[in-house]
Amino acid sequence: MNRSEPRPLTLSAPGPLTGSLTVPGDKSISHRSLMFGGLAVGETHITGLLEGEDVLATAAAMRAMGCTVTRSGPGEWRVSGVGVGGLLQPETALDMGNSGTSTRLLMGLIASHAITATFIGDASLSRRPMARVIEPLSTMGADFTASPGGRLPLTLRGISPAVPITYTLPVASAQVKSAILLAGLNTPGITRVIEPVLTRDHSERMLTGFGTDISVEPSDQGRVISIRGEAELRPQQIVVPGDPSSAAFWMVAASIVPGSDIVIRNVGLNPTRSGIATALRAMGADIVEQDTREAGGEPVADLRVRHAPLSAIEVPHDLAPSMIDEYPALFVAAAFASGRTVARGAHELRVKESDRIAAMAAALGACGVEIEEFEDGLAVTGTGGDPLPGGARIASLLDHRIAMSMGIASLHAGKPIVVDDARPIATSYPDFTDTAIALGAEAHWVTQ
Structure with missing residues (x-):
């Protein structure tokens, strides 16, 4: 066949x-380990990485922006990062395949870098709305040209320095939260996300492990996640x-x-x-x-x-x-x-x-x-x-x-x-x- x-x-x-x-x-942790490893200075070693097509799309995107991402065995990967602020302009469009997680998190990653990237995907991904990520990242200073309905293909023009924001999630979304935190990594000052409803916290856990200045505190409005920008990430040994x-x-x-x-x-x-x-x-x-x-x-x-x-x-x-x-x-x-x-x-x-x-x-x-x-x-x-x-x-x-x-x-x-x-x-x-x-x-x- x-x-x-x-x-x-x-x-x-x-x-x-x-x-x-x-x-x-875990797919969520696999995506983040490649991205955070790509922003660390030094080599991050990952075992147990999911080798499905979605995660491989993230690996390809990080390579396109200057990181060295290599597979050394089944589930074993090494990532040599370029440091926060060190991402390079990709020479071609970033093909996200079917991965909404890759797309939304990478939009956050790129938003606070002075580079331009075009995102494309398959027919299914191209029907999925990206407006909920575009809105807060635009507030931080990034510029977007999207297909009708805030969909792919879209072009993102990042900005550095970006503007730190305090953003309350209108819907429970770990992807939107993570995109803002990723943008905050290369943004001077403190970027805050308030989530009225608890969502998966892999980004907060992993960013702590990579050595970022991040805090999570309760409030009347919900959990307040604060991250101090211009961070320096330390490479890690990650077991997924x-x-x-x-x-x-x-x-x-x-x-x-x-x-x-x-x-x-x-x-x-x-x-x-x-x-x-x-x-x-x-x-x-x-x-x-x-x-x-x-x-x-x-x-x-x-x-x-x-x-x-x-x-x-x-x-x-x-x-x-x-x-x-x-x-x-x-x-x-x-x-x-x-x-x-x-x-x-x-x-x-x-x-x-x-x-x-x-x-x-x-x-x-x-x-x-x-x-x-x-x-x-x-x-x-x-x-x-x-x-x-x-x-x-x-x-x-x-x-x-x-x-x-x-x-x-x-x-x-x-x-x-x-x-x-x-x-x-x-x-x-x-x-x-x-x-x-x-x-x-x-x-x-x-x-x-």
Whole structure:
């Protein structure tokens, strides 16, 4: 099959899922380790880096701006940085592929450097709005020429010195927060971000490790993150923990396939990312932490997950920021629970790689699941543990999380569920299908 053509895939589980696995390195931490390493003076050594297409787009962009980024083995990378303020003008457009994280964080990185960069991406990324990042970075002095709707392709003209700002996040977004903090690294004075709702804090943790002057304090308005600019970053030894977003698929898979018993090793359990485990446990999932420890400043553990009957819940709205990328997997778990699960408070899903609320409503609905769609989430009436009726072909919409979520749903279905194109999975989890097979599943590449 020509790899430029769609690759339809269906998974099935003829028996329980068993064994142990290691998920790819955390995507958020992988992106940041390359960027911060590129701003340090000296060599940063990274192990466990996610080698999916999104992270490789970040590596290529950092190389284009003068950093030396080399792979020395599986998951092992070295970054020789140019120092804060030392980024060079890229000679060609920065191709972000499908990576919204790369795009938004690099916009912040470049905004306070006196260079110009053009960002391009694939069809999916080019539909995603960038205005929420453009607005605060413009206030700092950067200039943007964007496609209609604040979309890619866009050209950013950075400025040095930029103007420090105090910015209150209008929506919960770790990407917007991080973009402003990155711009603040090369901005004289103190740049502040106020977040009324807690979001993932990988940037704050890692910037502390690299030696920046950063503080986090509570206030009546929310957490206030302050960073002093013109920083000098020290190179680091970074161990990237396993990505909880990738682990979520196997937590759900083991929970819904009868008799399953698996161990997911080295999973990052940062409290700003662990909402999916909290929600699944509330539904009755059997998830036990083993060998809890710390790696690279992040809490990690091995997770033993066994099949268990799931019950419907109303997902607390305040869990949304800590599991925003895991909602598609949660919707699948809800499809097998007893009762009607309501998961709302997730407006952000409308502007991901696809409209994930509409995409999952259509996908699960096509498989015979009763769905009610809201502007900010779904209500899902589950089967009580019985297989989904299935028998549908699902539109992945170039969205890796839709493709993997429905791949997991197909493991316990009466009739095959075909994901129309599995290629987007490579953006975050290149070994997803091989891992499913190793746990006892069967994979079938479907003829067009």
